[in-house]
Amino acid sequence: xxxxxxxxxxxxxxxxxxxxxxxxxxxxxxxxxxxxxxxxxxxxxxxxxxxxxxxxxxxxxxxxxxxxxxxxxxxxxxxxxxxxxxxxxxxxxxxxxxxx
Numbered sequence: 001x002x003x004x005x006x007x008x009x010x011x012x013x014x015x016x017x018x019x020x021x022x023x024x025x026x027x028x029x030x031x032x033x034x035x036x037x038x039x040x041x042x043x044x045x046x047x048x049x050x051x052x053x054x055x056x057x058x059x060x061x062x063x064x065x066x067x068x069x070x071x072x073x074x075x076x077x078x079x080x081x082x083x084x085x086x087x088x089x090x091x092x093x094x095x096x097x098x099x100x
Contacts, residue, residue, distance in 0.1 A: 002072065007084055011099045014068025014079040032069035032076060041092030042076070049078070051085075053092040058085065 017026055024030040036044040043050040048060045061078065070077040078085040086095045 002075070002086065007097045008099065010070050010077050011079055011084050013070075015081065017068065027066075027068040028071075029063070029066060029069055031071060032066075032078070035071070035076065035089075039089075041087060041089070051087060051092070051094050054094045058094055058096065061085065 014027060021027055032042075032049075033044050036042040036049060041052050043052065047064075048062045049066075050060045051058060054060070061080070065080055067079045067081060069079065072086075074089055076087045076089065078087065083099055084097045086097070087093070088095075
């Protein structure tokens with residue numbers, strides 16, 4: 001279960017990394033990209049991730065805006081500067097948690 005404390009911890013973990021943090025290991029983007037290649041819910045096209053069930057501004061996320069990604073088992077948490085986007089691995093449902 002994803003709680004408010006989990007959301008804040010995930011957000012702080014990636015937004016507090018050094019600017020030169022390794023994209024593959026420390027930001028975990030390589031694993032997100034590998035998941036996207038095999039998923040029907042996330043598509044990677046070079047400079048952005050497209051969420052098949054996302055709408056409006058959540059339809060696509062530019063890779064350079066992603067601070068990090070975390071595999072939570074049933075969901076992927078995609079960390080942005082002011083929010084965390086959760087993508088359900090089973091059905092592709094997209095939820096957003098705004099972080100202050």
